[in-house]
Amino acid sequence: SSAFDSKKHPHRRYNPLLDEWILVSPQRSDRPWQGQTEKTIQQELPAYDSGCYLCPGNVRANGEKNPYYHGVYVFDNDFGSLLSEKVEFVNESSDFFSMKPEQGINRVICFSENHSLTLPEMEKKDIKKVIDVWQQQYEELGNNDFINHVQIFENKGQIMGCSNPHPHGQIWAQSSIPTAVIKTQQNLRLYFEKTGKSLLEDYLKKELEAGERIVLENESFAALVPFWAIWPYETMIVSKRKAGNILQFSEEEKYALAEIIKDLTTKYDNLFEISFPYSAGIHQSPTDGLEHPEWHFHMHFYPPLLRSAEIKKFMVGYEMLAEAQRDVTPEQSAEILRNLSTIHYKKKD
Amino acid sequence: SSAFDSKKHPHRRYNPLLDEWILVSPQRSDRPWQGQTEKTIQQELPAYDSGCYLCPGNVRANGEKNPYYHGVYVFDNDFGSLLSEKVEFVNESSDFFSMKPEQGINRVICFSENHSLTLPEMEKKDIKKVIDVWQQQYEELGNNDFINHVQIFENKGQIMGCSNPHPHGQIWAQSSIPTAVIKTQQNLRLYFEKTGKSLLEDYLKKELEAGERIVLENESFAALVPFWAIWPYETMIVSKRKAGNILQFSEEEKYALAEIIKDLTTKYDNLFEISFPYSAGIHQSPTDGLEHPEWHFHMHFYPPLLRSAEIKKFMVGYEMLAEAQRDVTPEQSAEILRNLSTIHYKKKD
Ligand SMILES: O=P(O)(O)O[C@H]1O[C@H](CO)[C@@H](O)[C@H](O)[C@H]1O
Ligand SMILES: O=P(O)(O)O[C@H]1O[C@H](CO)[C@@H](O)[C@H](O)[C@H]1O
Numbered sequence: 001s002s003a004f005d006s007k008k009h010p011h012r013r014y015n016p017l018l019d020e021w022i023l024v025s026p027q028r029s030d031r032p033w034q035g036q037t038e039k040t041i042q043q044e045l046p047a048y049d050s051g052c053y054l055c056p057g058n059v060r061a062n063g064e065k066n067p068y069y070h071g072v073y074v075f076d077n078d079f080g081s082l083l084s085e086k087v088e089f090v091n092e093s094s095d096f097f098s099m100k101p102e103q104g105i106n107r108v109i110c111f112s113e114n115h116s117l118t119l120p121e122m123e124k125k126d127i128k129k130v131i132d133v134w135q136q137q138y139e140e141l142g143n144n145d146f147i148n149h150v151q152i153f154e155n156k157g158q159i160m161g162c163s164n165p166h167p168h169g170q171i172w173a174q175s176s177i178p179t180a181v182i183k184t185q186q187n188l189r190l191y192f193e194k195t196g197k198s199l200l201e202d203y204l205k206k207e208l209e210a211g212e213r214i215v216l217e218n219e220s221f222a223a224l225v226p227f228w229a230i231w232p233y234e235t236m237i238v239s240k241r242k243a244g245n246i247l248q249f250s251e252e253e254k255y256a257l258a259e260i261i262k263d264l265t266t267k268y269d270n271l272f273e274i275s276f277p278y279s280a281g282i283h284q285s286p287t288d289g290l291e292h293p294e295w296h297f298h299m300h301f302y303p304p305l306l307r308s309a310e311i312k313k314f315m316v317g318y319e320m321l322a323e324a325q326r327d328v329t330p331e332q333s334a335e336i337l338r339n340l341s342t343i344h345y346k347k348k349d
Numbered sequence: 350s351s352a353f354d355s356k357k358h359p360h361r362r363y364n365p366l367l368d369e370w371i372l373v374s375p376q377r378s379d380r381p382w383q384g385q386t387e388k389t390i391q392q393e394l395p396a397y398d399s400g401c402y403l404c405p406g407n408v409r410a411n412g413e414k415n416p417y418y419h420g421v422y423v424f425d426n427d428f429g430s431l432l433s434e435k436v437e438f439v440n441e442s443s444d445f446f447s448m449k450p451e452q453g454i455n456r457v458i459c460f461s462e463n464h465s466l467t468l469p470e471m472e473k474k475d476i477k478k479v480i481d482v483w484q485q486q487y488e489e490l491g492n493n494d495f496i497n498h499v500q501i502f503e504n505k506g507q508i509m510g511c512s513n514p515h516p517h518g519q520i521w522a523q524s525s526i527p528t529a530v531i532k533t534q535q536n537l538r539l540y541f542e543k544t545g546k547s548l549l550e551d552y553l554k555k556e557l558e559a560g561e562r563i564v565l566e567n568e569s570f571a572a573l574v575p576f577w578a579i580w581p582y583e584t585m586i587v588s589k590r591k592a593g594n595i596l597q598f599s600e601e602e603k604y605a606l607a608e609i610i611k612d613l614t615t616k617y618d619n620l621f622e623i624s625f626p627y628s629a630g631i632h633q634s635p636t637d638g639l640e641h642p643e644w645h646f647h648m649h650f651y652p653p654l655l656r657s658a659e660i661k662k663f664m665v666g667y668e669m670l671a672e673a674q675r676d677v678t679p680e681q682s683a684e685i686l687r688n689l690s691t692i693h694y695k696k697k698d
Contacts, residue, residue, distance in 0.1 A: 004438040004450045010431050012525060014447035020528045023451060025430035036507035079380030081372065081667075081674055082359050089353040096552045097576055098363035101353045102372060153666045158385035161663025170666065176361060178671035179369045203445045227446055281670040302669050314510025317502045317519065318430075320651050321630040322527035325430055 007329060015228035016191070016199060017184050022230050023325040026332075037310035038159055045116040045165060054166035056113045071126070072133045073110040080106030082174055086146070103146045104174030109133060111167040118156065118167050118275055120265035120344055127258035130169075134282070135246050135254070141173040142287025149177045149286045157277025159304055159312065177286050184283055185294065192294035198242040200296035213334040216263050216342075220256035223264045225334040230324035232306045232313050233271065233333050235264060237299040244295035245284035261299075267340040268303060278303035356678060364577035365540070365548065366533050371579050372674040375681075386659040387508055394465040394514060403515035405462045420475070421482045422459040429455030431523055435495070452495045453523030458482060460516040467505065467516050467624055469614035469693055476607035479518075483631070484595050484603070490522040491636025498526045498635045506626025508653055508661065526635050533632055534643065541643035547591040549645035562683040565612050565691075569605035572613045574683040579673035581655045581662050582620065582682050584613060586648040593644035594633035610648075616689040617652060627652035 004011070012021045053060045056068045062078040082104025089101050111130050112122060119127060138150050154169035155162040177185070191199035207213055207224050215235055216223040223237045237260055243249060249257065268276035279302045285295035306313040306327075319325055341348075353360070361370045402409045405417045411427040431453025438450050460479050461471060468476060487499050503518035504511040526534065540548035556562055556573050564584055565572040572586045586609055592598060598606065617625035628651045634644035655662040655676075668674055690697075 001435050001437055004436040006448060009434075009436050009450050010453070011448050011450045014442075016445060021525070022528070023430065024448075027432065028428055028430055036510070036512075079377055081374040081377055081676075083376065085358075086350050087353040087358050088350055093363075094555075096365060096555055099355060099360050099373075101358050101360045104359065149671075151667060151671045153670055155663075155666040161385070161665045163385075172667050172671070176370070178667075179371070179673070180669075180671055206443075206445055279666040279669050281666065283670070300670060314504075316510045317504040317628040317630060318500060318521050318527075320529075320628050321502055321632070321649060322498075322500045322521070322529055324528070327430075 007331075013228045015226075016203070017187055017228075018180070019183070019187050021323065022228055023323050024329060025325060025327050026329050028327045038312060047114045047116050049115045049166070052115055052164060052166050054108070054110050054164055054168055055115050069110070070113050072129050073113070074107055074133060074137065077106035077108050077170070080104075082106050082172060084146075102175055104172060105141060105144075105147065107137065107141075107171040107173075109137070109169045109171065111169065115166050118265070118269075119154075120262060120269050121346070122167070122262070124255070124258050124262050127262055128254055131246075131249075131254045131257055135249070137171055138246050138284075138287070141171065144173075146175050147173045148175055148288035149173065149181060151178065151181075151281060153279060153281030155279050157275065159277045160279050162277075173287075177288070181283060181286070185286070185292075188294040188296065198294070198296045200238050200298060201240075201242045204238050204240065212331050215267065215334055215337045216260055218256050218260055220253045221260045223260055225330040225337065227330060229330045229333070230315075230326055231302050231304065232326065232328055233268070233301075233303045233337065234330075235301045235337070237261070237264065237301075239297045243297045244292050245297055246282065248297075263342040264301070266342050266344045267337050268301075270340045270345050271336070272305065272309040273345045274309045276303060277305065356680075362577045364575075365552070366536055366577075367529070368532070368536050370672065371577055372672050373678060374674060374676050375678050377676045387661060396463045396465050398464045398515075401464055401513060401515050403457070403459050403513055403517055404464050418459070419462050421461070421478050423456055423482060423486065426455035426457050426519070429453075431455050431521060433495075451524055453521065454490060454493070454496065456486065456490075456520040456522075458486070458518045458520065460518065464515050467614070467618075468503075469611060469618050470695070471516070471611070473604070473607050473611050476611055477603055480595070480598075480603045480606055484598070486520055487595050487633075487636070490520065493522075495524050496522045497524055497637035498522065498530060500527065500530075500630060502628060502630030504628050506624065508626045509628050511626075526637070530632060530635070534635070534641075537643040537645065547643070547645040549587050549647060550589075550591045553587050553589065561680050564616065564683055564686045565609055567605050567609055569602045570609045572609055574679040574686065576679055578679045578682070579664075579675055580651050580653065581675065581677055582617070582650075582652045582686065583679075584650045584686070586610070586613065586650075588646045592646045593641050594646055595631065597646075612691040613650070615691050615693045616686050617650075619689045619694050620685070621654065621658040622694045623658045625652060626654065 007026055010025045012023055014021055048055050056066055059065045060078055084105050087101050134152050141147050141150050150173045152171050188199050204222060213224045220240055221237055223235050226236050282299045284297045285292035304312040356375055359374045361372055363370055397404055405415055408414050409427055433454050436450050483501050490496050490499050499522045501520050537548050553571055562573045569589055570586055572584050575585050631648045633646045634641035653661040
């Protein structure tokens with residue numbers, strides 16, 4: 001029998017943020033693919049599209065007209081998953097039938113008036129303005145009595161359920177702390193109680209020492225492929241200092257965050273020379289008014305593509321029923337991303 | 350303010366199998382859809398396809414030739430995620446970098462020699478033969494010293510990453526008990542320790558009393574939309590008596606299971622009059638040689654479609670980062686499924 005080699009042998013890895021194991025099958029990278037492929041329509045978009053409900057001056061499905069905005073524009077989602085109305089509720093929950101009303105606010109954030117842009121194609125100073133708005137929104141929404149958690153995220157690309165290419169993200173703010181955030185918080189807290197330190201601060205130190213999973217780094221942030229990443233090119237941006245949430249960032253830090261977002265998403269676009277789809281979002285402390293010394297700001301990027309613009313990783317069957325599984329190792333993915341240029345392929349000559 | 354109505358107001362529901370909450374947004378069902386649609390190719394398939402690596406007599410990618418089988422045929426996956434080889438391992442895990450080798454066996458189960466069939470279009474007696482093989486495989490694989498869990502599942506349809514329409518499922522058998530199964534087991538066990546009873550037996554009793562989430566029922570099994578289902582038409586087949594695993598089923602019970610699988614998947618096909626995609630799989634006791642009085646056999650069906658053959662539910666952004674979310678309520682979905690015929694639309698005249 002041979003000696004274990006994580007580049008060759010199936011193994012499981014532990015995710016300390018979720019207290020979960022995942023399955024890695026490096027030997028499986030070269031299986032043939034005969035399944036579904038994605039349409040990749042690479043059309044140049046106009047800066048203004050009269051049929052787009054997010055473009056300035058256009059009318060949305062509910063009859064409201066967007067202002068002739070320039071830069072970032074925020075509005076309440078016309079078809080929100082949450083409503084701010086408080087309803088009267090008599091709790092009749094039993095062992096198997098527990099439910100409770102949930103209050104909340106959904107917002108849409110247009111990143112730019114320009115229909116044809118995406119984050120990697122925006123100027124660093126304009127991405128900084130998006131981050132300013134994330135900060136304002138986190139504060140404003142979080143100040144509501146009934147808002148205890150503010151989830152900021154972006155779905156990019158049709159394959160990620162994004163129904164409109166106009167550059168935009170969303171915020172779902174709500175009374176409860178959602179399932180995945182509560183789990184993360186529990187694990188951050190256990191570590192903090194045990195060591196008096198931030199799990200992610202200690203983890204990032206070890207990753208910077210090791211180097212092999214680091215994709216990008218500047219004075220305030222690092223982007224890396226987590227040791228326990230499940231998506232082929234999953235990454236996480238972590239602040240170098242322990243900041244519990246986005247409110248704690250200075251102007252310089254927001255510039256540094258804009259820069260690393262621009263560089264990371266540019267590398268993503270350069271990987272297959274397409275506008276790279278992903279869901280991305282920020283995990284940070286809840287707005288429940290409690291002390292949260294355990295929290296440490298980070299941003300997850302979950303991109304679905306595997307081998308090309310056409311072939312995605314399917315998280316189905318085994319993954320839905322049993323455990324997340326990946327083929328290529330996090331170290332291999334990090335190396336590929338690290339070696340890609342931070343100059344966007346469309347700008348190369 | 351109005352009184353809470355679960356058909357109208359956003360709310361969260363509790364999943365006692367996973368100890369997790371999910372978000373339900375019934376008011377959101379009628380938002381317009383402008384996003385990605387799925388290709389639905391509804392072509393009639395031949396009973397034998399010379400290009401299919403699962404058809405009898407054909408040669409697979411690794412050069413092996415399938416026998417001229419009739420009925421069910423099992424073989425080791427040529428590109429498995431797991432290997433049975435035992436490797437030498439020195440554990441150097443630290444806080445943030447825990448990994449360990451994983452041993453296992455992956456198998457493919459062809460349900461029929463007929464390339465053109467799917468479970469709902471097979472005879473009940475032939476589905477029964479698939480269940481016989483599931484039983485044999487669970488026993489045979491589980492008897493291996495290094496196999497502590499046997500995951501039986503099916504990915505059906507291109508949208509579920511299934512690369513070949515030939516009717517087939519898979520088995521991933523391995524040393525560790527996978528993440529989602531361990532969680533389910535913990536919750537079943539807590540309930541068993543508290544009450545001396547099976548969580549799912551008690552739950553099913555309540556569901557049969559309530560009726561509104563039941564889709565199908567026979568003498569030994571019921572199929573229902575769980576109170577906490579996340580996929581639009583998610584269902585679960587539960588055995589009426591507490592059987593920890595498939596080995597405990599009699600011939601009659603296996604017939605009853607074949608029948609409810611046939612009727613449920615037929616309803617699925619009838620919903621949009623297409624071959625309905627899903628991932629399905631069995632949760633049952635591990636093969637770790639320990640007593641498992643907490644376990645209760647059940648089979649999950651996770652179908653991705655939402656509103657039509659073309660429009661699926663995207664579990665992205667908020668769902669990946671925060672919490673599973675659904676629009677239509679489980680009660681509405683159950684009613685729709687319950688009212689569908691168990692005669693396959695292709696057989697109607
Ligand atoms: O083994 P297959 O059918 O080639 O692959 C499919 O099912 C597997 C198990 O659910 C997944 O890991 C793969 O992502 C999916 O494409
Ligand atoms: O709100 P959108 O962009 O219409 O919808 C998209 O993102 C939501 C949040 O991740 C998901 O719940 C939807 O399934 C998806 O289609």
